[in-house]
Amino acid sequence: MGKKQWTVSLILVVISIFFVALNMRPAVTGIGPLYNVLMTNLQVSNTSMSFLTSIPVFCMGLFAPIAVPFQRKLGTKLAIVLLMVILIFANGLRFFQESYLLLVVTSFAAGLAIAMIGPILNAFIKKKFPQRFTIVIGIYSFGIGVGATLSAALTVSFYQYFDNQWTVALGMWALLAMVALILWSWAIPKEQGADGEELAKNEPARNPWVTGRAWSILLYFGLQTSLFFSMMSWLTPLLQDKGMTLKDASMMLTFMSIVQMIGNIAVPMLMEKWTNRLAWAVALGCLGLIGFTLLWLLSGIYLWLAVLIIGIVLSGLFPIGLLLPLDEARNDQEANSWSSMVFSGGFMLSAIIPVLIGVCYDMTGNHTWTYVIFLALMLGIIATTGLLRKN
Template structure:
C-alpha cells in the first residue's frame, strides 16, 4: 500500500493541521458545564434540560458519523473537513446572539454534526499517512481533542469573569475554527484520496458481532467521558466550589487526559496486544469514580487525576484497537466510523440519564456508581480483544 507522504515537511504540517482541527472538536460542549450556573441565571434550564446541551450533540455525532465516509467519498476528505470546520465555527459563533434553551440546543446539534464528519474521516487519513506509527499519531490526535476540552473548560469561566457575558464565553471558541480552517486549506495539495479497499469498501458492519462489541466498548467508555464533561463542574459547584474553581478542576482533569492520551498510546505501540493496557485504564477510572463518591472533599485533586488518566488513555486506545482489526485505511476508517456512530449514540444518553438521576434523587452520586459498574463490564469485554483473532472476526473476507 502506497502512502501519500510527499516529504517530511508536508507530514509535519499535516499533523499540525490535524492537531488544530482536533482542538475544535470539544469546546462547544466543554464550555457549557463551567458556565451552566450563569446560563441558568438567564435561560430557564433544569438539570435534565441542561443535559441536552451535551446529549444531543453527542447523539448528532453518532447519527452523522454514518454519513461522514459517504460525504468524503462524494466530495473528498479535504473538502469534507473544510465544510465541517465552517459548520462548527458558525454554530459556535451563533451563541453570541442566542437567548433561549431551544436555540442553544440547536447550535449544539449543528456543532455535533460538524464534529462527527471530521471524526469519521481523520482516523482513516491518519492510518493512511502515518501507517508506521498509527498508535502514536492517533494518540496525538485524540489528545488534541481532549486538549481543546481542557482549554475551553479552564478558560471559559475567566472569559465570563472578564466580560460578564456567558455568551462570549461560549462563542469565543469559534476563533479556533477560523485558525484551523486557514491551516487546513493550505494542506489541500498534501491530502489526496485514500487508498481503496478492493471490492469491499462498501461492505456493512451491521451484521458483524465484533464490530458491535467494539462499538459497545467505545460507547460505554465515551459515556464516562461525556458524563464527566457535562456534570463534573456542576457536581463541584454543588459542593460549594466557585465557578472558576470548578472550571479549573475540569480543566485539570482534561489536562490529565491529555498526558495519558499522549503517553498511553506511545507505550501501547510496542505491542499489538492492548488488553492489559485497557484493563489498567478502566481500573483507574473505577478508582476515580469511587473516590469522587466516597471522599470528594479529601484528596480533592486525586480523583479527577485518576479519572483523567483513565479516560484520557481509554479514548484513543478504543479507536486504536478498532483500527488494528483491519489493514486497509479506508476499510479501517469505515469500521471506526461505525464504532463511533453506534458508540456516540450510546454515550449520548449518559448525560441525560445522569441529569434525570440528579433531578429525581438530588445527587449525581448514583450516576457515578452506574458508570463504575459499566467500567467493570468493560474489563470483561477487553479480555476478548486478542489480536491473534482479529482476522477471524474482521478479516478480509466479505461480511455476511
Template sequence: MRTLYLLLIIFLTSLNLRPALTSIGPVLSFIQDELQMSNVAASFLTTLPVFCMGVFSLVAIKMSKTLGVERSLFIAMLILLMTTALRFFTHSSVMLIITALFAGVGIGIAGPLIAGFVKEYFPTKLNVMSVYSVSMIIGAAAASSFAMPLYHMGRESWRFSLSFWAIFALLAALLLLPLLRDGNKNKAQTSPATRHPHIIVLVFYFACMCSIFYMMTAWLATIALALDFTPTQAGLLLSLFTAVQVPMGIVVTELVTRFQRRRLWLLLCAFSECIGLLLLIFQFSPWVATVLIGIGAGGLFPLALLIPVQDAITSQQATNTSAIMQCFGFMIGSLGPLVLGFLFDATDHVIYPLLFVLAVNVMLMLLITRIKQPKQLA
C-alpha cells in the same frame, strides 16, 4: 516540511472536536440561571450533540467516497465555525440547544475522517494517532480551563466564553484550503469494505467509554458544587479532569504501538476510573479522585480511536470501522448525561448519579475482556 504541515492539520482539526461541548460545563450554572433551564433541559446541551456525533459519523463514509477526505473535513470545520460563532448571538435555550445539535453534526463528520486522514498520509506510523487523540484532549482541556477566564474577560458573558472557540475552527478550515484541489484525487477507494470481526464489542466499549467521559464532562462541576466547592474550584476540578488526560493520551498510545497488549492497558485505565469513582462516592479527596478518573479517560479514549486504524489495512477500512463504532457508540453513550440529569432532578443527591457512572464503568471492564489483540482477529 509537508509532514509538519499535515501534522498541523491533524492537530488543528482534532483540536476542534471538543470545545463546543466542554466549554459549557464551567458556565452551565450561569446559562441555567439566565435561560431558566432545568437539569434535564441542560443535559440536552451534551446529549444532543453526542447523539448527532453518532448519527453523522456514518455520513462521513459517504462524504469521503464522493468528495474526498480533505473536502469533507473542510465542510465539517465550516459547520463548527458557524455553529460556535452563532452562540455569541444566542438569547434562548432552544437556540443554544440547536447550536449544540449542529456542533454534533460537524464533530460527527470530522471524527472518522481524521482517522482516515491519518491512515492515508501516515499508513505505517500509527503513533501519529497520538496527535489526533492528544489534540482532542488539549481542545477539551483548554475549553474547560479557559471557560471562566473568558467569561470574566467578556464582562461576565457566557456567550463570549462559548463562541470564542470558533477562531480555531477558522484556522483549521484555512489550513485545509491548499489540499482541496487534491480532493478528487484523494477520494476514498470504493473497494469492498471489510467489517471489523468484533465490531459489536467495539461499539459497546465505545458507548460505555464515551458515556462516562461525557457524564463527567457535563456534570463534574455540578457534583463539585454539591460537595461545597466554589464555582471557581469546580471549574478547576473540571480543568484538572481534562488536563490529566493530555499526557496519558501520549503515553498510552506509545505503549500500545510499541508493546501491543492493548487489552492490558485498557483494563488498567478502566480500573483507574473505577477507583476514582469510588473515592468520589465516599467523598474522599475529590481532587485525587478526579486525577484517577482523568488518567483512565485519558487512556481509554485514545485507544478507542487507535483500534480501527491499528486493525485496518486501508484508509477506507479505518474510516468505515471508526464511523460504525462512533455512530452507534455515540448514540448509546449520549444517553448517559441525560440519565444523570434525570437522577439529579429526581434524587437531589450526588450519590445516585455517581453509582450509575460506576455501574457503566463495571460494564466497560467486562467488555474490555472481549477485545482481541490484532493477531487474534482472524
C-alpha cells in the same frame, strides 16, 4: 531535497490534523463549566441542560455513517473544509442571543460536523501514515484533549473577563475553528483530498454491522465516551454540590483535562512499546473503579487525588477506542467503515448517560445515582474488554 520537502509536508499535515482535532470538543464541553450559570440564566431543569451535551453527542453517532459517502464525493480536503465552516457557524451564532433554543440548534450543528470529521480523519491517518498511525492517532487524540482542556480552562475565564456574558464565553470558540480552517486549507494539497476514486477501487471490505467483534468495539467505545462526556458535563456541578465555588470547581475540571491531555499523547506512545490494547483497558478500568469511589466518598483536598486518577483513566481509554477499529481494518475502506460504525453506535449510546444523570438528579435531589452510574460504566468497560479478549 525532495525527501526533505516531503518530510516538511508530512509535518504540516500532522500539525493541521492537530488543529482540526482541537475543535472537536469545545462546542460540547464548553457547556459544562457554566452548567449552573446557564441553568439559572435560562431557567431550565437539569434534564434540559443535559440535552445540550447529549444532542451533539447523539448527532456524532447519527451522522457518522454518512462520513464515508461524503468523503468519497468531495475528497478529504474539501470535506473537512466544509465541516469546519459548519463548526465556525455553530460556535459563532452563540455570540448573538441568550437562548436555550439557539444552544440546542448550534449543538446539533456542531455534533453533525464533529460526527463526520472523526471517521474522515481516522481513515486519512490510516492511509497517510500506515506504519506510524498509532503515533499520529496519539497526536490527534492529544489535540482533542487539548481542545477539551482549553474549553475547561478558558470558558469560565472568558465569562468572567467579559462581564459575565456567557454568550461571548461560548462564541469565542469560533475563532479557534477559523484558525484550524485556514491551516488545513493551506497544509493539505488538493490532490490529497481527491481520493474518492482510489477508495472506490479498494479490495472488498468486511461489513462491520454483521461482524461480532465490531459490535464489541462499538460497545467499548460507547461506554468510555459516555464516561468522558458525563464527566465533562457533570464534574463542575458535582464539585459545587460538595461545597466548592464555581472558580475552584472549574480549576479542578481544568486539572482533570490537563491530565487527560498529557495522557492522550503519552498512552499511545507507551502502547508502541507495550502493544496489548486490552491489557491497558483492563488496567485502566480497575484504576477507574478506585478513582470514582474516591470521588464519591472523599471531600476537600483529597478530591484532587480522585480527579487525577480519573483523568489518567479517561486519557487512556479514548485512544484505545480510536485504535481498536483501525487495528482490525485490512484496508483504507475498512478503516473508514469500521470507524464510522464504531463512532455512530458508540456516540449514540453515550448520548443517553448525561440525560440519565440529569433525570436522576431532578428526581432525587442528590448525586448518589450519578456515582452509581459512573461505577457501572467502569464495570461495563471491564466486561466489554473481557468480551473482546474472548473474541
